[in-house]
Amino acid sequence: MTSSAIAQPRHIAGPLRSGGRASPAPGADTVMPKLLEVEGLTLQYKTPQHLVTATYRVDCAVHDQDRYVILGPSGCGKSTMLKAIGGFMKPEEGHIRLRGREIVGPGPDRMMVFQEFEQLMPWKTVMENVLFPMRISGRFKRKDAMERALSVIDKVKLTKFRDAYPHTLSGGMKMRVAIARAMAMEPDILLMDEPFAALDALTRRKMQDELLQLWEQVRFTLMFVTHSIEEAIIVGSRILVLSPHPGRVRAELDASELDFRSVGTPEFGALSQKIHGLLFEHELGHVPQPEEPEL
Numbered sequence: 569m570t571s572s573a574i575a576q577p578r579h580i581a582g583p584l585r586s587g588g589r590a591s592p593a594p595g596a597d598t599v600m601p602k603l604l605e606v607e608g609l610t611l612q613y614k615t616p617q618h619l620v621t622a623t624y625r626v627d628c629a630v631h632d633q634d635r636y637v638i639l640g641p642s643g644c645g646k647s648t649m650l651k652a653i654g655g656f657m658k659p660e661e662g663h664i665r666l667r668g669r670e671i672v673g674p675g676p677d678r679m680m681v682f683q684e685f686e687q688l689m690p691w692k693t694v695m696e697n698v699l700f701p702m703r704i705s706g707r708f709k710r711k712d713a714m715e716r717a718l719s720v721i722d723k724v725k726l727t728k729f730r731d732a733y734p735h736t737l738s739g740g741m742k743m744r745v746a747i748a749r750a751m752a753m754e755p756d757i758l759l760m761d762e763p764f765a766a767l768d769a770l771t772r773r774k775m776q777d778e779l780l781q782l783w784e785q786v787r788f789t790l791m792f793v794t795h796s797i798e799e800a801i802i803v804g805s806r807i808l809v810l811s812p813h814p815g816r817v818r819a820e821l822d823a824s825e826l827d828f829r830s831v832g833t834p835e836f837g838a839l840s841q842k843i844h845g846l847l848f849e850h851e852l853g854h855v856p857q858p859e860e861p862e863l
């Protein structure tokens with residue numbers, strides 16, 4: 569990636585269709601190079617007293633423009649997996665590769681968007697917030713950084729608010745600033761860890777809708793963690809279902825045809841039921857537990 573010119577989006581952006589159904593991302597069966605590849609990933613926390621296995625031999629692959637959701641119950645290792653993909657934790661076993669290169673630490677090719685967009689600095693304007701990571705990275709000349717910031721702010725439709733402070737913006741606008749801030753660094757993938765978990769149901773739905781609209785417009789690649797089945801189906805084009813602790817892959821499901829408009833339809837209900845079954849069947853004793861290390 570060049571840092572001197574303002575990058576054009578890597579993907580042709582479709583028109584923003586307000587309130588519309590998100591177009592399907594390319595499905596898993598489309599032959600495309602893998603963007604992110606996770607292979608046999610075991611992640612553990614070792615403390616003097618405990619050895620906690622967070623994920624056990626997880627395999628998955630994310631392609632360009634996927635909205636890839638990691639879904640599983642609390643404690644199954646979703647956040648830990650995102651941490652490892654972010655480069656903040658080393659695998660005990662297995663590999664994580666981005667565009668074929670092993671991940672060995674954090675990098676601007678993977679940008680994390682935190683819960684409630686707390687990375688936004690309240691004393692900085694929208695423009696200053698978007699400029700901040702570019703400035704501290706030292707990757708961009710001042711003029712390039714300014715042009716790039718203006719371009720991404722425009723893409724997320726916040727040009728009129730570029731001199732506003734975060735506390736004067738709605739939740740959806742803050743999310744767009746947080747995403748613009750991340751996108752300005754031209755990451756290969758955006759990592760979101762339960763960004764809407766603390767919101768009330770109505771606001772959460774609105775934010776999901778805004779996220780899908782933004783994806784429709786910009787077509788970034790997203791990895792999104794949630795423990796809500798409904799949110800996974802609404803947001804995701806593909807869903808990786810993990811078992812309860814330690815997280816193992818139960819299934820990977822296609823949800824590219826469903827979004828918030830499908831809530832209440834038989835298709836949405838069927839997928840929701842299927843996921844519910846996958847998440848809880850071990851409690852009914854249907855799934856044999858694979859060999860795993862002592863916890």
Ligand SMILES: Nc1ncnc2c1ncn2[C@@H]1O[C@H](COP(=O)(O)OP(=O)(O)OP(=O)(O)O)[C@@H](O)[C@H]1O
Nearest residue numbers: 613620622641642643644645646647648649795813
């Ligand atoms: N810093 C840590 N030290 C030791 N154990 C940890 C640490 N962080 C997480 N764990 C443990 O690792 C396991 C996976 O935790 P993780 O936070 O990844 O789960 P999660 O699926 O994201 O859960 P939630 O949905 O509640 O956020 C849990 O058993 C948790 O207690």
